[in-house]
Amino acid sequence: MTEPRGQMKSSNGASSTVMALQSASSSPDVQFSSLSPKLEPSNFRRVSRTEDCSPYPIPGLAADILHMRVKEGSKIRNLLRFATARMQGEGNDGSGTSLRQVVFTGSGRGVTKTITCVEILKRKVGGLHQVSKLYYKTVNEIWESPQQGAPGRNTQRTVPAICILLSKDPLDPQEPGYQPPETLSVTTEDVERRRALFRPAHSASLQHTAKRVCMDDLSVCSPQTSKD
Amino acid sequence: MTEPRNPGMSSIPQAAPVHTDSTSPAVEMDPVEYTLRKRLPRKLPKRRNDVYVNMKTDFRAQLARCQKLLEGGGHREICVHGLGLAINRAINIALQLQASSQGVLQLAANTSTVELVDDLEPEDPDEAGEPMTRTRNNSAIHIKVFYPDPQ
Numbered sequence: 001m002t003e004p005r006g007q008m009k010s011s012n013g014a015s016s017t018v019m020a021l022q023s024a025s026s027s028p029d030v031q032f033s034s035l036s037p038k039l040e041p042s043n044f045r046r047v048s049r050t051e052d053c054s055p056y057p058i059p060g061l062a063a064d065i066l067h068m069r070v071k072e073g074s075k076i077r078n079l080l081r082f083a084t085a086r087m088q089g090e091g092n093d094g095s096g097t098s099l100r101q102v103v104f105t106g107s108g109r110g111v112t113k114t115i116t117c118v119e120i121l122k123r124k125v126g127g128l129h130q131v132s133k134l135y136y137k138t139v140n141e142i143w144e145s146p147q148q149g150a151p152g153r154n155t156q157r158t159v160p161a162i163c164i165l166l167s168k169d170p171l172d173p174q175e176p177g178y179q180p181p182e183t184l185s186v187t188t189e190d191v192e193r194r195r196a197l198f199r200p201a202h203s204a205s206l207q208h209t210a211k212r213v214c215m216d217d218l219s220v221c222s223p224q225t226s227k228d
Numbered sequence: 229m230t231e232p233r234n235p236g237m238s239s240i241p242q243a244a245p246v247h248t249d250s251t252s253p254a255v256e257m258d259p260v261e262y263t264l265r266k267r268l269p270r271k272l273p274k275r276r277n278d279v280y281v282n283m284k285t286d287f288r289a290q291l292a293r294c295q296k297l298l299e300g301g302g303h304r305e306i307c308v309h310g311l312g313l314a315i316n317r318a319i320n321i322a323l324q325l326q327a328s329s330q331g332v333l334q335l336a337a338n339t340s341t342v343e344l345v346d347d348l349e350p351e352d353p354d355e356a357g358e359p360m361t362r363t364r365n366n367s368a369i370h371i372k373v374f375y376p377d378p379q
Contacts, residue, residue: 108316109316111315111316111319112312112313112315112316112367115315115339115367115368115369116367118339119339119340119341119365119367123341130339132337132338132339133337134319134322134323134335134337134371135323136323136327160316160319160320160323162319162337164339176334176335176336176372177335177336177337177338178336179338179339
């Protein structure tokens with residue numbers, strides 16, 4: 001905000017220009033996404049961090065739906081092991097029926113991981129309808145000063161968040177953010193039936209394509225084409 | 229010469245593929261050293277109202293560009309795309325647009341997977357290292373920012 005635009009033109013050394021560019025490009029994200037005072041003293045200690053428990057931004061969801069909260073440090077394999085087990089639960093141990101719907105939410109730096117989880121799960125399970133919603137999430141933080149008796153500080157930040165519903169049952173196509181299941185010119189029933197028949201082979205081939213390594217010729221990937 | 233031409237591309241730390249899968253045909257990085265060169269994402273459709281968000285351009289410049297398209301450009305809807313790390317910024321831009329329109333604008337987000345190709349080039353041409361390519365997946369988001377049709 002404080003940086004005048006003209007500074008980039010007045011070249012006072014290449015390195016400083018780069019520095020100015022970097023600081024200008026990195027800070028606004030933080031500034032825009034937070035309403036807190038810009039300078040949070042570094043010696044303040046964060047005592048608690050509470051997130052507002054807002055209802056799901058997607059209308060018409062059951063309260064007892066499986067809700068996967070993806071955090072920044074969550075491991076994708078842990079999340080997906082749990083979610084796929086619940087979604088494909090039928091037949092394995094016979095203990096419970098498989099779920100029809102699952103919600104993934106993530107905020108801040110966990111947004112990318114949330115989307116990755118959803119994309120992998122869609123490929124694994126197949127035939128899933130999807131609705132994605134974007135919203136701002138409010139985070140209350142209480143900061144404590146290191147000096148005794150000094151007043152603490154209460155800040156409110158808003159971070160961008162995403163909420164994705166995956167469903168085996170059809171959803172409203174008019175809902176903003178709806179995505180139909182990806183079918184390769186076959187109907188949903190077809191996919192379901194094929195998945196039930198060829199589950200082991202199908203999943204194996206999916207994993208294979210996901211981590212495929214091509215041994216291509218040099219002529220295909222010559223460095224000249226990638227450079228220019 | 230081994231230095232990548234674009235320093236910005238090589239300094240993205242989180243995108244380096246470190247996982248070698250045991251089930252895939254063995255990716256033997258040793259003993260020959262390889263230079264990893266990331267190709268650009270596949271060329272995508274570019275209409276006049278498509279905005280591809282990246283992490284190099286100034287955030288405010290990208291936000292202003294979207295605002296200009298919606299207000300001055302006379303577009304009823306624009307599409308904001310983000311790939312990988314830029315997903316966050318794309319969401320931020322879309323939410324900022326919605327907030328500055330006092331809630332008139334609506335958002336419709338779609339997610340997808342984009343296949344990216346890396347080139348592995350042997351450092352030393354004398355050793356018997358073969359140039360290889362490797363594909364990996366990255367997540368992407370496509371947000372339609374639009375004025376809803378008057379009912």
